[in-house]
Structures are given as structure tokens and as C-alpha cells.
Amino acid sequence: MKKKTLLESEQHRNFLEEIAALPEGERVLSCLQCGTCSGTCPVAPLMDYAPRQIFAMIRAGMKKEVLTSVTPWMCSSCYECTVKCPAQIKITEIMYALKRESIKQGLVSPGTDVYRFYQHFTDIVSKHGRMNEMLLMMKYMALRHPVAMMSRVPVGLRMMMTGVMQVQPHRVKNAESFQKIVEKATALEARQ
Amino acid sequence: MKYLYYPGCSSKGTSRAYEESLLSVCRKLGIELEELEDWTCCGATSVVAVNKVLAFALSARNLALAEQKGKEMVTPCPSCWLMLTKANNAFREGTEPADKVREALAAGGLTYNGTVNVRHLMDFLVNVVGLEKVRKAVTNPLKGYRIAPYYGCQIVRPYAQNDDTYNPQNLEKIIEALGAEVAQFEGKTTCCSGALMATMKDDGVEMSRNILNSIKRASANIVVTPCPLCQLNLELAEFDEKQPWKETELPVLNLSQLVGLGLGLAPKELGLSRSILPGVEKKIKTAKKYSASLEAAEV
Ligand code: SF4
Ligand code: SF4
Numbered sequence: 463m464k465k466k467t468l469l470e471s472e473q474h475r476n477f478l479e480e481i482a483a484l485p486e487g488e489r490v491l492s493c494l495q496c497g498t499c500s501g502t503c504p505v506a507p508l509m510d511y512a513p514r515q516i517f518a519m520i521r522a523g524m525k526k527e528v529l530t531s532v533t534p535w536m537c538s539s540c541y542e543c544t545v546k547c548p549a550q551i552k553i554t555e556i557m558y559a560l561k562r563e564s565i566k567q568g569l570v571s572p573g574t575d576v577y578r579f580y581q582h583f584t585d586i587v588s589k590h591g592r593m594n595e596m597l598l599m600m601k602y603m604a605l606r607h608p609v610a611m612m613s614r615v616p617v618g619l620r621m622m623m624t625g626v627m628q629v630q631p632h633r634v635k636n637a638e639s640f641q642k643i644v645e646k647a648t649a650l651e652a653r654q
Numbered sequence: 655m656k657y658l659y660y661p662g663c664s665s666k667g668t669s670r671a672y673e674e675s676l677l678s679v680c681r682k683l684g685i686e687l688e689e690l691e692d693w694t695c696c697g698a699t700s701v702v703a704v705n706k707v708l709a710f711a712l713s714a715r716n717l718a719l720a721e722q723k724g725k726e727m728v729t730p731c732p733s734c735w736l737m738l739t740k741a742n743n744a745f746r747e748g749t750e751p752a753d754k755v756r757e758a759l760a761a762g763g764l765t766y767n768g769t770v771n772v773r774h775l776m777d778f779l780v781n782v783v784g785l786e787k788v789r790k791a792v793t794n795p796l797k798g799y800r801i802a803p804y805y806g807c808q809i810v811r812p813y814a815q816n817d818d819t820y821n822p823q824n825l826e827k828i829i830e831a832l833g834a835e836v837a838q839f840e841g842k843t844t845c846c847s848g849a850l851m852a853t854m855k856d857d858g859v860e861m862s863r864n865i866l867n868s869i870k871r872a873s874a875n876i877v878v879t880p881c882p883l884c885q886l887n888l889e890l891a892e893f894d895e896k897q898p899w900k901e902t903e904l905p906v907l908n909l910s911q912l913v914g915l916g917l918g919l920a921p922k923e924l925g926l927s928r929s930i931l932p933g934v935e936k937k938i939k940t941a942k943k944y945s946a947s948l949e950a951a952e953v
Contacts, residue, residue, distance in 0.1 A: 485750040504845045508857055539699040540845035541811035545819055554812070561703045576853045583700035587712065591694040593663035599852065610855065617893055617930065621668065624928040628667045635692040639762035640715070646761035647711040650754040654707075 474523035486555035499543035529569040534560040591634035659687040662731035669882035671925025675910035678923040696737040713741035718766035732809035793918035795833030802874035806884040832916035837874035862891035875941035889930040
């Protein structure tokens with residue numbers, strides 16, 4: 463029978479194995495700590511730990527520190543690190559995996575709310591089938607970033623003028639099939 | 655031959671001009687497109703940050719619908735192209751999360767067998783339409799323009815479709831086919847900041863501005879990009895800089911807007927007035943005059 467209680471220290475020790483066991487984590491054990499990823503990352507200055515450090519921390523079993531880090535949320539998915547890593551580690555995919563993992567474990571960094579943007583994006587697409595940029599910006603900014611939102615009024619107005627702002631959210635034609643796919647995919651994701 | 659067309663969400667919103675110009679260019683070149691019926695979002699870089707199975711299922715749904723209609727699909731958006739390609743690879747190679755995605759599609763009565771080929775517009779123009787055909791269709795050679803080829807990230811990384819990841823050339827080839835000169839600059843595949851422009855504007859503006867500055871140092875007078883988000887972000891960075899805009903602000907065009915200029919299409923057919931920077935049409939004209947006067951001065 464499996465142990466019911468895992469001591470915190472033991473959980474940490476398993477962290478490297480957990481990450482290595484992910485479909486995107488296959489090569490994580492061969493990280494050379496060369497720092498190429500940190501050197502090429504255009505957003506490294508915005509991160510609390512540069513990518514190389516994240517891999518060192520994974521190896522050291524610093525689970526909580528990694529999952530509460532803002533690093534994965536700063537990643538812009540530019541794939542610079544992925545194409546340059548000499549160990550061919552799928553770094554960008556691991557950044558995505560760390561984002562999802564931190565959501566699952568309820569450890570999303572309090573230091574950023576970029577997470578909310580992705581969550582609203584996902585909710586809008588799940589509901590309407592297509593992105594509605596205006597709706598997304600309203601949802602993301604209205605309550606939490608009212609001042610920043612005001613600073614975007616001029617560009618918003620300009621975009622209204624040029625006719626690139628959709629007001630009505632999209633409606634999927636075969637909505638029933640679409641909703642079933644979304645529900646099933648979401649259920650399968652939760653089971654992982 | 656008829657090609658399926660996957661617009662992607664931004665083509666119906668902030669990047670309407672990309673769709674307008676793409677359709678005009680294809681009409682002019684005699685390429686028949688059919689918009690994929692009932693397509694939905696590809697998930698971009700956002701859904702996969704929250705829900706991986708859903709992200710792949712969204713892309714696979716589009717591929718499944720496409721499979722019922724044909725084999726070849728073209729899209730103007732590098733991010734859509736990458737997501738559709740990732741889903742395609744998972745199905746073709748049987749890698750994770752293909753099984754779960756198959757199950758999700760089945761719940762909605764769909765199946766996908768991995769037979770659809772997805773191309774980005776840039777690859778489509780170079781390798782399907784062919785540069786020769788583009789060259790022959792040019793009625794307004796873009797002589798006198800120095801054009802900066804700005805690729806952005808996802809069209810060359812992690813996969814570059816029929817191009818080089820580190821030093822891609824497809825945009826250069828198109829620029830030359832249109833009769834213009836290439837302005838080489840540092841950072842043609844550097845990140846514009848992507849979605850960070852929405853979430854962390856100041857940092858996003860700085861990243862895009864660095865690219866613009868590099869382009870300006872190469873004395874380009876037009877920027878062309880195959881990515882709707884790169885176009886938007888560079889324009890937002892310029893818009894943020896100073897209002898009203900100086901003559902030195904660079905027109906940032908998407909790929910089909912530039913091709914359309916060479917094919918002699920009218921500004922309206924290319925959606926030029928939808929640019930965030932007002933007066934882009936005029937700037938394009940003055941840019942040419944300016945270059946012409948430099949050339950005249952040289953001889
Ligand atoms: S580039 Fe690859 S091998 Fe080098 S530190 Fe980064 S992850 Fe490790
Ligand atoms: S993909 Fe993410 S972590 Fe890698 S270089 Fe780009 S921003 Fe940095």
C-alpha cells in the first residue's frame with residue numbers, strides 16, 4: 463500500500479523525477495548548467511530566477527520555490543533557449559508545464575497576475591470558440607488595473623476608429639459538438 | 655487548386671488588415687481560397703499555459719474539420735501555424751497528448767487522421783505559389799524602398815518551415831521579388847514580447863522598441879513581418895512613443911500588405927487605413943520619395 467503521508471522533504475526529493483517524468487521533461491536530467499538558456503532569454507531580467515537557475519533548483523528539489531517563481535509566467539514562448547540548448551531540453555515546453563503545475567498545486571506566484579490573462583483567454587475561447595480581444599482586455603484590466611487601462615484609452619479609441627475592435631463575441635456554429643470537446647478535454651487535463 | 659484558409663482570431667480583430675490584404679493578393683494571383691467553415695481558436699500561447707489537452711484539442715478540432723474538406727491549408731499567423739503543426743505532429747507521431755485529444759474530439763463526433771498539411775503564408779508564397787509567379791505579377795516594383803525583414807519568433811522557432819532557424823531567408827526572397835532592397839538589421843528573429851505587451855506593457859514596449867531602433871539604424875523605410883502580433887506590437891510601441899507621430903516613424907506592414915503594394919493593389923484592398931499609426935499610406939509614399947532623392951544625390 464502506498465504511504466498516505468509524504469513528508470515535505472521527501473516530496474522535494476522527488477521533484478526532479480516528477481519533472482523528468484513529464485512528456486516534455488525527458489531530457490531534463492542531462493542539463494549541463496551551461497547557462498546558454500539564460501544568456502539567450504530576452505526576458506531574463508524580468509524573471510526572479512533565470513532559466514538555468516530554474517533547472518538547478520529543479521535538480522536541488524526546490525519544488526515550492528520553482529512553482530511559486532514568476533519565471534514561467536514571464537516566458538514569452540520565443541523558443542530562443544529551446545533551439546540553442548546543447549542538451550536539447552524542451553525548455554519552452556517545460557516553462558508551460560511549470561505554469562500548469564503551479565496552477566494545479568495552487569502555487570501561482572503572488573508576484574504577477576499574468577496568470578489571470580491566460581485564464582481569461584482560455585475561458586473566453588472555451589465559451590465562445592474564438593478570441594475576442596476587447597473582452598479579454600476588459601476582463602484582464604478593468605478591476606485589477608484600472609489606471610493602466612485608462613492609459614490605453616487613446617490606442618483603444620484609435621482601434622475603434624479603424625474598425626479592428628470586435629464588439630460581439632463569436633458564436634460557434636456547431637456549438638454542441640464544440641462544448642463537448644471542451645468539456646472532455648478539460649476533464650482529461652484535470653486527471654493528469 | 656483550391657486551398658483551405660485558416661484565418662486565426664486576430665484576422666477577425668486587431669489584424670483585419672492582414673486578412674483583407676491576404677484575400678486581395680490571392681485574388682490577384684488567381685489563387686482560390688476557401689475559409690475553413692466553423693473554425694475556432696488554435697489556443698495560441700495562452701491556453702497551453704493553463705490546459706494542455708484543451709490547447710491541442712482546439713487545434714486538432716480545426717484539423718479534423720479541414721480533413722473533411724481537403725489536404726492543404728494556409729494561415730497568415732505564425733502562432734496558429736505553430737499550434738496546428740504541434741497538434742499535427744502529435745497525431746502523426748502518436749506522441750502525448752494525442753490519445754487524450756482523440757478522445758476529446760470523439761466526444762464531439764470528430765476524428766482526425768493526420769492528413770492535413772498546414773503552411774504559413776510565407777512558405778506558401780515562396781514554395782507553393784512560387785517566387786517566379788510573384789515576380790511576374792508585380793506591376794508596381796518597390797524600387798527605392800529599403801525593407802526590413804522582421805520574422806519574429808514562432809515562424810522560425812522551434813520549427814522553420816522550409817527555411818533556416820538561425821538565418822531565415824524567405825522574407826528576403828519575397829522582398830527582392832517585389833523589386834525592393836533588403837535592409838539587414840540585427841535582431842530579425844528577436845522576440846517582440848508577444849503577449850507580454852498586453853500584460854506588462856512597459857516591458858513589452860521596450861522590447862519592441864529595441865527592435866525598431868535596430869531597424870532604424872539599418873536605414874530601412876518600411877518594416878515587413880509575417881506575424882500579426884509582431885505587427886501589432888511594433889505599432890503599439892510606436893504609438894506609445896510620441897503623439898502625434900513624427901515623419902520618422904516607420905510603416906510596419908504585414909506580409910500580404912507588402913506583396914499587395916508590389917502587385918499594384920489599392921490601399922483600401924490592403925487595409926492600410928487600419929494601421930494604428932495614422933497616415934501610413936502617406937508615409938509609404940514619402941519614404942519612396944526620400945529614398946529616390948538619396949539615390950539621385952548619390953549619382
Ligand atoms: S541551455 Fe540547456 S543545458 Fe544549458 S543550462 Fe540551459 S537547460 Fe541546461
Ligand atoms: S522561450 Fe521563454 S525561457 Fe526560453 S528564451 Fe524565450 S522567453 Fe526565455
